[in-house]
Amino acid sequence: MPDSQLMPDSQPVPDSQPTVPDRRAATVEFEHVTKVYGAESTSNPGAVNDLSLRVPAGKICVLVGPSGCGKTTSLKLVNRLVEPSAGRILIDDVDIATSDPTQLRRGIGYVIQSTGLFPHQTVGLNVAVVPRLLGWSAARQRERADELLALVGLDPVRYRDRYPSQLSGGERQRVGVARALAADPPLMLMDEPFGAVDPIVRERLQNEFLRLQEELAKTILFVTHDIDEAIKLGDLVAIMATGGQLAQFGPPADILANPASAFVARFVGADRGLKRLSLVRVRDLPLVDAVMARPGDPVAEQRSRARGESSGYLLLVDDDRRPIGWVDLRDGDPRAAGGATLTIEMAHPMSPLLEPEMTAKDALSQLLDADVQMGIVVDRNGRVSGLITVDTIAGLTRADTGDGPSR
Amino acid sequence: MNGKPLIDWAWVGGHLDDIAMRTVQHLQIALIAIVVGFVISFVLSLWAVRYRRAFAPITGVAGVLYTIPSLALFAALVPITRLSLLTAEIPLVLYSLLILIRNIVAGFDAVPSDVVEAADGMGFSRTGRLWRIELPLAIPLIVAGLRLASVSTIGLVTIAALLGDKFGGLGVFITDGLQTFFPTKVYVGAVLSVGLALVVDLTFVLLQRRLTPWSRAQDAPTGREQHGPSGLAGA
Numbered sequence: 001m002p003d004s005q006l007m008p009d010s011q012p013v014p015d016s017q018p019t020v021p022d023r024r025a026a027t028v029e030f031e032h033v034t035k036v037y038g039a040e041s042t043s044n045p046g047a048v049n050d051l052s053l054r055v056p057a058g059k060i061c062v063l064v065g066p067s068g069c070g071k072t073t074s075l076k077l078v079n080r081l082v083e084p085s086a087g088r089i090l091i092d093d094v095d096i097a098t099s100d101p102t103q104l105r106r107g108i109g110y111v112i113q114s115t116g117l118f119p120h121q122t123v124g125l126n127v128a129v130v131p132r133l134l135g136w137s138a139a140r141q142r143e144r145a146d147e148l149l150a151l152v153g154l155d156p157v158r159y160r161d162r163y164p165s166q167l168s169g170g171e172r173q174r175v176g177v178a179r180a181l182a183a184d185p186p187l188m189l190m191d192e193p194f195g196a197v198d199p200i201v202r203e204r205l206q207n208e209f210l211r212l213q214e215e216l217a218k219t220i221l222f223v224t225h226d227i228d229e230a231i232k233l234g235d236l237v238a239i240m241a242t243g244g245q246l247a248q249f250g251p252p253a254d255i256l257a258n259p260a261s262a263f264v265a266r267f268v269g270a271d272r273g274l275k276r277l278s279l280v281r282v283r284d285l286p287l288v289d290a291v292m293a294r295p296g297d298p299v300a301e302q303r304s305r306a307r308g309e310s311s312g313y314l315l316l317v318d319d320d321r322r323p324i325g326w327v328d329l330r331d332g333d334p335r336a337a338g339g340a341t342l343t344i345e346m347a348h349p350m351s352p353l354l355e356p357e358m359t360a361k362d363a364l365s366q367l368l369d370a371d372v373q374m375g376i377v378v379d380r381n382g383r384v385s386g387l388i389t390v391d392t393i394a395g396l397t398r399a400d401t402g403d404g405p406s407r
Numbered sequence: 408m409n410g411k412p413l414i415d416w417a418w419v420g421g422h423l424d425d426i427a428m429r430t431v432q433h434l435q436i437a438l439i440a441i442v443v444g445f446v447i448s449f450v451l452s453l454w455a456v457r458y459r460r461a462f463a464p465i466t467g468v469a470g471v472l473y474t475i476p477s478l479a480l481f482a483a484l485v486p487i488t489r490l491s492l493l494t495a496e497i498p499l500v501l502y503s504l505l506i507l508i509r510n511i512v513a514g515f516d517a518v519p520s521d522v523v524e525a526a527d528g529m530g531f532s533r534t535g536r537l538w539r540i541e542l543p544l545a546i547p548l549i550v551a552g553l554r555l556a557s558v559s560t561i562g563l564v565t566i567a568a569l570l571g572d573k574f575g576g577l578g579v580f581i582t583d584g585l586q587t588f589f590p591t592k593v594y595v596g597a598v599l600s601v602g603l604a605l606v607v608d609l610t611f612v613l614l615q616r617r618l619t620p621w622s623r624a625q626d627a628p629t630g631r632e633q634h635g636p637s638g639l640a641g642a
Contacts, residue, residue: 079528106530116525120543120621129529163624179529189528 025057025219026186033087046070048244058217062234070244109180109188113195117164124160130183148178170201188220273397283356287386290315303329321383364393415591433576444503452511469505495567495574503556510552514545550615561604
């Protein structure tokens with residue numbers, strides 16, 4: 001079979017040589033890049049118009065926009081599947097036009113929506129494609145493939161000998177990501193990698209992707225048409241308009257807080273205030289100190305304390321400062337009446353406990369669900385750190401100025 | 408009917424050596440044509456795949472050749488190439504071109520574009536992509552073309568018997584039988600020719616299964632979605 005006898009891509013690279021550069025992430029810079037397609041072009045890919053942006057090493061930059069805005073074209077310009085009409089692209093300050101396209105591509109991870117897995121090769125061989133092109137030894141290829149399958153959550157023993165047709169959509173996407181990571185490239189290009197899977201799988205893949213990126217810290221250019229995905233994944237978001245214009249570029253919080261144009265405002269949606277809540281964690285928010293009391297404290301003394309509080313409530317906590325419930329010491333609450341000291345029985349059921357890692361969006365939704373004004377924020381050990389009010393969270397959606405909290 | 412049986416088994420029994428020799432000869436002549444035809448078609452197909460504009464002229468010429476009556480073509484070549492093996496092989500090769508080129512080109516066209524794009528994006532060279540990605544994925548349609556071409560070539564070899572008993576294979580029995588009013592020879596020639604075609608066809612089916620293990624994986628219980636060109640049946 002010609003497949004095995006002709007290996008024009010394999011250079012006999014000595015195995016001891018580092019074929020993987022030791023830098024882990026690269027900077028990418030577009031300098032006034034324009035791509036014009038002639039009238040004869042039938043597939044009508046999006047043009048790019050004077051695009052300039054810089055992605056620092058180790059960051060995820062999401063290119064987002066309506067179809068035909070040139071986001072995919074911009075991505076393909078980076079691995080030279082498309083050549084610019086004008087301008088230049090620098091990777092680590094080197095103009096990519098000076099490098100050999102096939103060599104350049106072997107150093108850039110590439111993931112596409114339909115995965116483009118090779119149907120005639122097993123999962124293991126698919127993952128090891130670039131190492132094979134780089135001439136790694138067979139043993140090292142296998143080892144690397146197993147390592148990457150495990151990294152993306154696929155058991156190598158179960159999956160390495162399967163063919164792509166035997167995988168589910170989500171599994172294929174994982175293999176696609178593993179394949180792109182195989183040679184440990186400092187830069188990854190991802191074109192709607194989670195676009196073809198159902199919303200639940202997509203959500204899970206996104207979360208795993210973020211977890212993976214925390215570990216790997218690659219520079220990633222990511223294309224999507226989904227603004228929510230862009231906000232969730234991007235350290236930087238580049239919003240592109242039809243015609244290949246860069247409409248706005250910056251951290252998602254900035255874009256949500258200050259849309260640069262009517263187009264951006266419309267594109268991020270009327271609910272951008274709400275969207276911003278998913279960028280903020282509870283730990284980023286100002287907490288209100290809770291007025292706390294312990295079972296056994298004298299009621300009379302606590303009542304005067306509670307009167308000073310606008311709410312009139314005390315938070316009953318145990319000796320470890322774990323919350324027990326609210327005590328209403330205003331006149332007229334039958335639970336608090338009578339006793340001389342505070343007891344557990346006086347406590348009203350609590351409002352939801354919020355964790356610092358929660359997004360403000362989730363916190364708000366919990367408070368609204370429980371129909372309360374105030375949530376109790378607890379630390380890892382379940383101890384009270386403070387209170388947060390619906391008003392505080394709602395205030396975030398209105399703040400149209402200032403720099404939004406970063407993730 | 409004068410009471411003679413349709414097949415004279417005594418003749419068959421007495422000419423087993425002859426029958427075996429003709430069968431082998433038949434196969435040899437057919438295989439030479441198929442191999443040469445495939446090599447020519449493959450080169451022309453690669454050219455047509457890379458330079459799309461070449462496709463119409465190539466298949467146009469191959470199509471015209473295909474319409475020439477075989478009897479006439481064999482006869483027309485005799486003054487040029489004499490009664491030689493070449494005279495037998497040239498028409499066989501020419502007739503195989505159209506089927507093979509069409510199928511080989513269709514095979515390459517059937518390679519999913521996302522697979523090609525991924526291969527480019529991974530850093531395959533053009534040659535590397537052709538041999539290691541596109542060719543394996545084109546195999547089902549290429550083999551389908553080979554099956555068609557070989558069946559028709561094996562049938563056509565019988566006509567080469569017109570060039571004399573050195574080149575006709577089993578066709579020599581048929582022409583002899585017709586000239587001497589001896590139906591046994593006609594039947595032996597025809598039946599074995601058909602049998603040969605079936606055996607060669609089956610060989611290609613088995614060859615394809617060996618060459619494309621991934622298309623069988625499709626039927627495995629874990630397979631959920633059809634994907635890729637391996638789902639294509641033969642043309």
